[in-house]
Amino acid sequence: MALAFLFSGRLGKASSAEALLAQFTRSGKPGYMAQLVEQCGPDLYYFLVKQSDAKMAEDVSQQTWLKVIEQHQRFAGGASFKTWLFTIGRHTLVDEMRRQQRWQTIEWDDHISESADTEVWQKVAQHQQQMAFDAHLTLLPFVQREALILQLEGFSLADIALITGQPQETIKSRLRYARQFLQQFCGVDHD
CATH class of the missing domain: 1.10.1740.10 (RNA polymerase sigma factor, region 2, helix turn helix motif)
Known part of the structure; x- marks a missing residue:
């Protein structure tokens, strides 16, 4: 210049x-x-x-x-x-x-039609919501985060209790507190 x-x-x-x-x-x-x-x-x-x-x-x-x-x-x-x-x-x-190994990409279809434009923006919104959820998830105490992640992975209450060595009622409480926290900050319920 x-x-x-x-x-x-x-x-x-x-x-x-x-x-x-x-x-x-x-x-x-x-x-x-x-x-x-x-x-x-x-x-x-x-x-x-x-x-x-x-x-x-x-x-x-x-x-x-x-x-x-x-x-x-x-x-x-x-x-x-x-x-x-x-x-x-x-x-x-x-x-x-x-x-510099700083390249990150989200795969999008390069040939999106105008009728699919709404779908693209929905994907962007979902991605942003997921990023907010992930950020708030890290703020949870370890035991609540652990219980919620295990549930999101598909484990039942009995399985989570077995994995963590805690009673099922304790796991229910941890999940309830985790969901309340996430609903407060993210406005979503990730069951």
């Missing part, structure tokens, strides 16, 4: 990112690329920082612009320059996250 400061105003402003890239391709003058960085750089950085941290976003942003400079002639114009830029940025971010 320092390039934009050095070259801004020297070559005149082009009307679009596509026109700036075309001028850069024809002339090779770095001022056009600097204007592209000035025009699209903040949006790219924002996109990257929302999915990583500031240091990684800065590094990936620079790597992306280097790739744009190296591959500028590959831009076919089928999509906007910004779409092409963000595609390169996303691929670079994913590669960097994989390299």
Whole structure:
């Protein structure tokens, strides 16, 4: 983004990112690329920082612009320059996250129809609810958490009593307290 400061105003402003890239391709003058960085750089950085941290976003942003400079002639114009830029940025971010072993993904069907949109949001809500449940589960005292996890695994009261060496009435009490706590904070009952 320092390039934009050095070259801004020297070559005149082009009307679009596509026109700036075309001028850069024809002339090779770095001022056009600097204007592209000035025009699209903040949006790219924002996109990257929302999915990583500031240091990684800065590094990936620079790597992306280097790739744009190296591959500028590959831009076919089928999509906007910004779409092409963000595609390169996303691929670079994913590669960097994989390299640092920070890549996590939730498998979603890539070809979800609009009619399935509600289903997707339901899955997202369920996932968020499960994350809240898991977080609150860790707040339970060990014996309550143990009893609840065993029940969630499908064990009967008699089995849980046998596993823990406690009377069934004690297990019932632990389960009741655990459910009350979770209902209070999560608003759900995971039987």
